[in-house]
Amino acid sequence: MRRRISEKGEEKPHLRGIITNFYEEKGQVLIDNEEDNGVESGPILISLHTNAELIIEGETVTVPLDETLVGRRADVWIDEFIAKSRPPQTKALKMVIH
Numbered sequence: 001m002r003r004r005i006s007e008k009g010e011e012k013p014h015l016r017g018i019i020t021n022f023y024e025e026k027g028q029v030l031i032d033n034e035e036d037n038g039v040e041s042g043p044i045l046i047s048l049h050t051n052a053e054l055i056i057e058g059e060t061v062t063v064p065l066d067e068t069l070v071g072r073r074a075d076v077w078i079d080e081f082i083a084k085s086r087p088p089q090t091k092a093l094k095m096v097i098h
Helices: none
Strands: 002-004 015-023 028-033 042-056 059-061 073-078 081-083 089-097
Touching: 015 042, 028 073, 042 073
Parallel strands: 042 089
Antiparallel strands: 002 081, 015 028, 015 073, 028 042, 042 059, 073 089, 081 089
16 A cells, blocks of 8 residues: 655655664665654665665765664655555655755
8 A cells, every 4th residue: 555645845845863783685774864854753664766866975876775774864865755664664765864
């Protein structure tokens, strides 16, 4: 099942939190979401959308997600849907790693 995300406040990230794990087989990171923004708080799996913008420490990069990101803070703007799985999953249109 999927849930549509409101497009209000596009400037503010939909998700924000610490990356707590990396799953190499699917190229996903698990973020412990700290924001509510209409999305249930808690862990959420994030993968990059095909044309996603990935910014690490202020620099736009073209590398895949990897284990070096675990423990870092991330701001994420997501695709319009979140799969209601356990944990929920979505695709990032933009991810900023601090």
